[in-house]
Amino acid sequence: xxxxxxxxxxxxxAHLAGASLAAIIICTHAAQAEMAATPATGTSEEVVVxxxxxxxxxxxxxxxxxxxxxxxxSSDDLGKLPDANMxxxxxxxxxxxxxxxxxxxxxxxxxVRSLAxxxxxxxxxxxxxxxxxxxxxxVSLSVLPPNGLQAxxxxxxxxxxxxxxxxxxxxxxxxPTAFDFKKPVARAFYTxxxxxxxxxxxxxxxxxxxxxxxxxxxGADDQFGIFAxxxxxxxxxxxxxxxxxxxxxxxxxxxxxxEHIDDKSxxxxxxxxxxxxxxxERIGGNISLDYQGGDTKLYLRGQYAQxxxxxxxxxxxxxxxRTKRFTQxxxxxxxxxxxxxxxTGVQANGxxxxxxxTAQIVDxxxxxxxxxxxxNASSYWSLNGRSGTWDPQNFKFSRSFExxxxxxxxxxxxxxxxxxxxxxxxxxxxxxxxxxxxxPDAYSxxxxxxxxxxxxxxxxLLFSSADPRFPLYQIPAAAGSITGWDGLLLPDGxxxxxxxxxxxxxxxxxxVRYDMQDGSWLHHVQAGAKFQRSTRDYDETKLFSGDLxxxxxxxxxxxxxxxxxxxxxxxxxxxxxGRDQVINAINKMGAQNFSVxxxxxxxxxxxxxxxxxxxxxxARFGDVQLITxxxxxxxxxxxxxxxxxxxxxxxSSDASYTEVLPSATVNWRxxxxxxxxxxVWTSFSxxxxxxxxxGQSIGRNAAxxxxxxxxxxxxxxxxxxxxxxxxxxxxxxxxxMVSAGLFYKxxxxxIFANGNEITADTSQGNITITQPKNGRKAQVYGMELNLVxxxxxxxxxxDGFTIYGNVTWQYSEAETGLAYRQGNKIPLINAxxxxxxxxxxxxxxGLELLLSYNYRSSYIEDLRDNAIDKWVQPNKSLDxxxxxxxxxxxxxxxxxxxxxxxxxxxxxxGRNPSYQxxxxxxxxxxxxxxxxxx
Numbered sequence: 001x002x003x004x005x006x007x008x009x010x011x012x013x014a015h016l017a018g019a020s021l022a023a024i025i026i027c028t029h030a031a032q033a034e035m036a037a038t039p040a041t042g043t044s045e046e047v048v049v050x051x052x053x054x055x056x057x058x059x060x061x062x063x064x065x066x067x068x069x070x071x072x073x074s075s076d077d078l079g080k081l082p083d084a085n086m087x088x089x090x091x092x093x094x095x096x097x098x099x100x101x102x103x104x105x106x107x108x109x110x111x112v113r114s115l116a117x118x119x120x121x122x123x124x125x126x127x128x129x130x131x132x133x134x135x136x137x138x139v140s141l142s143v144l145p146p147n148g149l150q151a152x153x154x155x156x157x158x159x160x161x162x163x164x165x166x167x168x169x170x171x172x173x174x175x176p177t178a179f180d181f182k183k184p185v186a187r188a189f190y191t192x193x194x195x196x197x198x199x200x201x202x203x204x205x206x207x208x209x210x211x212x213x214x215x216x217x218x219g220a221d222d223q224f225g226i227f228a229x230x231x232x233x234x235x236x237x238x239x240x241x242x243x244x245x246x247x248x249x250x251x252x253x254x255x256x257x258x259e260h261i262d263d264k265s266x267x268x269x270x271x272x273x274x275x276x277x278x279x280x281e282r283i284g285g286n287i288s289l290d291y292q293g294g295d296t297k298l299y300l301r302g303q304y305a306q307x308x309x310x311x312x313x314x315x316x317x318x319x320x321x322r323t324k325r326f327t328q329x330x331x332x333x334x335x336x337x338x339x340x341x342x343x344t345g346v347q348a349n350g351x352x353x354x355x356x357x358t359a360q361i362v363d364x365x366x367x368x369x370x371x372x373x374x375x376n377a378s379s380y381w382s383l384n385g386r387s388g389t390w391d392p393q394n395f396k397f398s399r400s401f402e403x404x405x406x407x408x409x410x411x412x413x414x415x416x417x418x419x420x421x422x423x424x425x426x427x428x429x430x431x432x433x434x435x436x437x438x439x440p441d442a443y444s445x446x447x448x449x450x451x452x453x454x455x456x457x458x459x460x461l462l463f464s465s466a467d468p469r470f471p472l473y474q475i476p477a478a479a480g481s482i483t484g485w486d487g488l489l490l491p492d493g494x495x496x497x498x499x500x501x502x503x504x505x506x507x508x509x510x511x512v513r514y515d516m517q518d519g520s521w522l523h524h525v526q527a528g529a530k531f532q533r534s535t536r537d538y539d540e541t542k543l544f545s546g547d548l549x550x551x552x553x554x555x556x557x558x559x560x561x562x563x564x565x566x567x568x569x570x571x572x573x574x575x576x577x578g579r580d581q582v583i584n585a586i587n588k589m590g591a592q593n594f595s596v597x598x599x600x601x602x603x604x605x606x607x608x609x610x611x612x613x614x615x616x617x618x619a620r621f622g623d624v625q626l627i628t629x630x631x632x633x634x635x636x637x638x639x640x641x642x643x644x645x646x647x648x649x650x651x652s653s654d655a656s657y658t659e660v661l662p663s664a665t666v667n668w669r670x671x672x673x674x675x676x677x678x679x680v681w682t683s684f685s686x687x688x689x690x691x692x693x694x695g696q697s698i699g700r701n702a703a704x705x706x707x708x709x710x711x712x713x714x715x716x717x718x719x720x721x722x723x724x725x726x727x728x729x730x731x732x733x734x735x736x737m738v739s740a741g742l743f744y745k746x747x748x749x750x751i752f753a754n755g756n757e758i759t760a761d762t763s764q765g766n767i768t769i770t771q772p773k774n775g776r777k778a779q780v781y782g783m784e785l786n787l788v789x790x791x792x793x794x795x796x797x798x799d800g801f802t803i804y805g806n807v808t809w810q811y812s813e814a815e816t817g818l819a820y821r822q823g824n825k826i827p828l829i830n831a832x833x834x835x836x837x838x839x840x841x842x843x844x845x846g847l848e849l850l851l852s853y854n855y856r857s858s859y860i861e862d863l864r865d866n867a868i869d870k871w872v873q874p875n876k877s878l879d880x881x882x883x884x885x886x887x888x889x890x891x892x893x894x895x896x897x898x899x900x901x902x903x904x905x906x907x908x909x910g911r912n913p914s915y916q917x918x919x920x921x922x923x924x925x926x927x928x929x930x931x932x933x934x
Contacts, residue, residue: 535608
């Protein structure tokens, strides 16, 4: 049945893609017929293209002239929707989807054609940017706003002159130069807005941003140019979230994290409710100095971006408690009766006596009878064995507070140029990129219920839900309201720490091109070499871990105010702890002395050196261009990390490997308006830095209890991919185009992180352990369709409309190689099956309007216990942009983000939306804009 349902879904997607392709073909033929039917005349009327259509025209020109499959976003497209950062802006591109930040709801990472962020290459002006994630190669695009850029190019196929570690694609962000403009530039932008969720909760809600662009060419022949941009943005928001605490569990006892369980009948142990107050600040800019004189071009370019997030989180947890249960002698036996029905008497000490015999239940105290004294391992089930069923006896409640401030810096500087001597062209570039990601001061504090007092020891806890997004806890009426329990919550730990990741990247490259004489089928040959070195450090400093000298939360002096409820009043919330109160209370405890292992345990140092070289030939056969060649990249990695054992010490690991990457790309341009492309190319992805270290990263809660362990795997291999691309592009006019593309990737040694939870005697009750592994193989294939069509030529005012739309259907499957998943293929991590964008734009005189809708279907975020993985449910967003430009260079506008107030992050245990794991709403944002351009 399941296979038939999957086949049905595939057929429906195929029908959708087929219908869309048919519509595109019809539009194309109609447009070509219209052009053919238009008689040529001896004169032509000059058409002046401005506004949205001008930016579209420039982007389409670059896309048409590219040597491979690509998409280009112009500067105006980057700024005409209320996107908070570069990731949000890229979500409009065919084949690209966004992984949202769970706390802010903003996009943070991007996937390209089913491949997660770590499989892509990121650059600014061709310079690979620093990677500041603690252990991965992902680049957080939240640090980069869509401001101050000239264009972004997404290359989905590679030629030998491009870096080879881009199985998904290459994203290059280009800053403006004075030579991009025909006259001097002076522009200023200002935006004011607010977040409605923050405003409704009485929190700071405003958004303010500004940007200034200045540029000019100078010199006797205007051969010199300077362009500079500076920007500043500060925004506030409130996000509200409910998430499960502990994995959903089956009704019948679960033996371990690998066996098959019934995923159609699962029970929720508990939930967390989170109330986040967030202020975000982005500041940065770029500068470009250029010289273009005759046969020599020189440049010096710099870019800097800083992102600060001031965040505090009030959380409450209500969760069933694991309590001590009997353990079956034969865990597979299914015929034991429930313990309540097995009671036969009570001993003088109060222990109950049961009808079980010692052949059925483990006799812990060896007295020959089964009593309460024989309860040993804690569990949610009535028995530890196949006869056990879901039966929580007690529950617990906690309130906690965290300060989760974050600071990121990202900068690049590069100098180089191009020199032509007859048929020889030499290009050269030297670059440096640096990045920092820092948690300057992380504070946390928690208060937990006393397990031995009412109401927590009087009953278990169950959940119900009319809406699966909002599981509702069910407790006895005698327990009262959670808002009255502050006096029952005892100190459960507090902590203060700092951490920082730094990455420095140096590179230099030289390319030599020789152009053949006119008439030769061999247009040019080209070769080049590149050197890159990257050093990365992660340092964590522990400052305090312990308890405050207070009796309980109610008398602690930490409570700031009471919050009636969250998520539209679905949940009551109660006390909010204050940021200043918590920080001051923990700081008064003073710094502690930690052991060397405690301080060094998560620290890491990595150095990676890359030597690359390539050669290619560009041949022309009439309208056909063939680019073929090979690239070779040698990678050398050295890691240093802390090793935990009886004699803890610094350890090291190293790796070295060479990838040979042949490729061939064909571009056929039978007419000025048509481009057909075909490419067969190879690529690879290096293992994450943290993945190939032999150490461990240990996460702890406020009580200094271990809650997560991430283990390295020095034996990881790089993922390797063979890729095939086919595409057709029709340029209907300067501002209209339609395209269709097919792609296929065959990946060996794909990398994934396998996670599982183990039971532990902690307040959380479990520890999550993850370790990266090489899967056996994976494949990805799909189709992209894209349409941009203006209605120029129809009767006014309808000639101002432009239709935008793209749809990507993709299928991926991977074999993990894990024994308990044998025969159970999974989609690639972060790989949605269906993505699409639809937009309707309007431009008439000075007025511009755009309504845009973005959709992404569900995908696996990570692998979980018992092959029931964590899925992210479909994301959708409706955004609006408007602008009116007056004579004299003044423009005003109004934008709205998330008009329909959708969630931004909704995950579940398994694909079924009934088993919620996380659900977060950030509200809507409204922006008023004004700008001046000289």
